Amino acid sequence: MKVVVVTFPGSNCDQDCHRAVELSGGEPRYLWHRERGLSDADAVILPGGFAYGDYLRAGSIARFSPAMEDVIAFARQGGPVMAICNGFQIACEAGLLPGALMRNRTIRFHSFDQYLRVETTDTMWTSAYEPEQILSMPVAHAEGNYEADPDTIDRLEEGGRVLFRYVDATGATSEEGNPNGSARSIAGIMNEKGNVMGLMPHPDRAMEAVVGSVDGRSVFQSLARYLSGAVVR
Amino acid sequence: MSRYQLEVRVVPRAGLLDPPGKAIHHALHSLGYLGVKDVRVGKAIFLQIDAPSEREARGNAEEMCRKLLSNPVTEDYEVSVLGEVQDGTDS
Numbered sequence: 001m002k003v004v005v006v007t008f009p010g011s012n013c014d015q016d017c018h019r020a021v022e023l024s025g026g027e028p029r030y031l032w033h034r035e036r037g038l039s040d041a042d043a044v045i046l047p048g049g050f051a052y053g054d055y056l057r058a059g060s061i062a063r064f065s066p067a068m069e070d071v072i073a074f075a076r077q078g079g080p081v082m083a084i085c086n087g088f089q090i091a092c093e094a095g096l097l098p099g100a101l102m103r104n105r106t107i108r109f110h111s112f113d114q115y116l117r118v119e120t121t122d123t124m125w126t127s128a129y130e131p132e133q134i135l136s137m138p139v140a141h142a143e144g145n146y147e148a149d150p151d152t153i154d155r156l157e158e159g160g161r162v163l164f165r166y167v168d169a170t171g172a173t174s175e176e177g178n179p180n181g182s183a184r185s186i187a188g189i190m191n192e193k194g195n196v197m198g199l200m201p202h203p204d205r206a207m208e209a210v211v212g213s214v215d216g217r218s219v220f221q222s223l224a225r226y227l228s229g230a231v232v233r
Numbered sequence: 234m235s236r237y238q239l240e241v242r243v244v245p246r247a248g249l250l251d252p253p254g255k256a257i258h259h260a261l262h263s264l265g266y267l268g269v270k271d272v273r274v275g276k277a278i279f280l281q282i283d284a285p286s287e288r289e290a291r292g293n294a295e296e297m298c299r300k301l302l303s304n305p306v307t308e309d310y311e312v313s314v315l316g317e318v319q320d321g322t323d324s
Binding site for chain 2: 056057060061064092093099100102103104105106107145147148149181
């Protein structure tokens with residue numbers, strides 16, 4: 001699988017994503033925000049960081065970069081786009097995913113390992129997980145509080161498009177298990193076609209035991225499985 | 234063509250949690266301003282726009298709000314024209 005990792009000025013997880021693709025047997029390459037060209041790409045990753053300093057709103061300026069024009073066209077044609085953390089914020093601003101990421105309700109920047117629950121395995125992004133598997137992944141964000149109007153959230157739920165939820169150590173959704181205050185504890189979603197996924201936690205930083213967790217591997221393995229032609233959905 | 238000074242206010246939509254507003258509310262209470270019942274924090278963006286008329290300057294700014302300056306999911310905006318800028322001498 002050939003995976004393009006878009007680097008914006010201020011991205012800081014592009015190298016983690018590059019390595020995560022390599023570790024998953026794929027061929028990564030970087031695309032600078034001013035460059036164009038995704039014709040060889042099987043998938044695209046929008047990595048974490050602080051694109052354009054997160055000025056105005058996180059992701060609001062990045063969405064207008066030349067590379068994003070190509071990413072938006074790629075996504076509209078059904079190309080897989082994995083949008084992690086700041087990438088999720090950019091994807092929402094670009095209209096690739098519904099809703100918005102607001103300031104954490106604690107006002108603090110959250111940087112810790114967070115429990116998540118896999119809500120569906122019937123997607124190209126989660127097929128390698130076990131149903132309701134509990135994961136631990138790092139989170140690192142100040143604006144991770146997912147918000148959308150209730151109808152939009154109902155449509156996400158009904159369509160099986162909530163992929164991950166924040167949970168506590170017992171694996172249950174709860175007030176304390178949802179530190180940033182996201183609507184219905186949502187940590188990760190996908191678009192209607194299922195080809196664009198956004199999540200705030202970092203699978204790219206949970207790839208090797210030496211960094212504390214390997215729970216992110218299955219996201220990349222799911223994608224690799226999908227791209228290799230195995231039937232997923 | 235004239236140059237207009239505009240102010241754009243972007244505020245979190247009513248009803249949505251505004252964590253910075255809440256923090257400032259707490260801080261004001263701890264300073265003894267117990268009469269403060271609500272605080273909401275937004276942004277003020279000042280623009281100078283060259284346009285043939287005040288109406289068009291305002292229209293431009295409203296378009297900018299929809300495209301970039303505000304997020305329609307979580308924020309409301311308000312555009313005010315503050316006045317005309319005299320030929321580069323005033324800002």
